Amino acid sequence: MLGGIEAWVRTLIWISFFIAVLELAVPSGSLRGYVRLSLGLLLVAAVLRPLLHLNLAPPPSLPLPAIRGAALAEGRAAYRRNEARSVAEYRVLVQERLVRLVRRSAGVQARVQVSQVGEPGRAGFGSVRSVRVWLAGTGGGEAGRVRGLIASYLDLPADRVTVSGG
Secondary structure, eight states, rough: HHHHHHHHHHHHHHHHHHHHHHHHHHHHOOOHHHHHHHHHHHHHHHHHHHHHOOOOOOOOOOOOOHHHHHHHHHHHHHHHHHHHHHHHHHHHHHHHHHHHHHHHHHOOOEEEEEEEEOOOOOTTTEEEEEEEEEEEEESSHHHHHHHHHHHHHTTGGGGEEEEEEH
């Protein structure tokens, strides 16, 4: 593209030089006005030449419905894969945060399993449905406190949080 612009500018420079030389060579008189008009039209044609050579016709037709259908199907599949991956990453993140919360607040080690709403397209897809917690090194006295802590943290009803000591 730059090569084309460079050639166009070079042509304009040569035509301008040619017009200047011809205007000097034309004798004064009634003919001079016609010569200047002709040379001006030549310069205008040289300036507009790239615009006249633009190919404004539409490209040859492609089987767009087939391409579009395949692209849409591929996009939907990628969306589902990414959605499932995002939900899985969210579950791991919530589990890690809950383990840290229990360790800092209750002072015990815990293992956490988060269950999520798993049907794509269903309201609340990926949200936390229930939590199961296994506490390590406790006699079970912390279970009620941990249940309330997690239920409050996740804004879940307490009956959706199951805590067992062990």
